[in-house]
Amino acid sequence: MADPPADEAFTMPPTRREAVLRRIRTEIVTGVLPPGTVLKDAEVAARLGVSITPVREAIAQLAAEGLIDIAPNRSRRVTQVTQKNALELIDVMAVLACAGFEWGVPNLTPSHLQRMRVRLDEFVANLRAGNLPAASAAGADFSTIVILASGNRELQTHVDLVVARTLRLIATSAGDDIWQVWVTGYRETLELLEADRPADAVARYRQIYVEYRALVETMLFRPPGC
Structure with missing residues (x-):
């Protein structure tokens, strides 16, 4: 298991529960605690x-989000990502996010639109810097x-419940091709919105999930050496 970040970098938000x-x-999400x-x-x-x-409160919340499995004997483990639950997660996230987007x-x-442009620029800049948590948050x-x-x-409440699991999946499958799906998709979607072509923007946003699902299915779960 990778070493956790140094504790001195652990800064407290308003509550200890939220900090933890x-x-x-x-x-x-970043793999410091692997499946x-x-x-x-x-x-x-x-x-x-x-x-x-x-x-305990944080672990209960993360279990509700599907990031931690709690066994009958009460042991807690970081959830394993299987092909079936990964693709199901993408499908659920696509339905929720695309409905909200439309x-x-x-x-x-x-x-x-200006705020979206700022977040897109931050998304790309953090990817280039290798800061995946910040990139994921901006995205x-x-x-x-x-x-x-x-x-x-x-709807936003339900999206929030699955977004962390989706970010973890993106981080797990992170590669240039995976990230490029989101960078290109977001950029083209925003350009369509700025050009006052809302229907085309919604269609392009939906296509991001189609492309991402196909890549995850073929890249993340293909046999070693393929």
């Missing part, structure tokens, strides 16, 4: 310098701006 949740989620890793409350608490309570597009303003925000414009908070 963000930290463990990031470690799972199958056993998580013990006391060990995680000692490493992060917090009490056991926020650790509903949000009619409500977009020039300010929304997710690109879509979130549009989904929130739909005004459907319930």
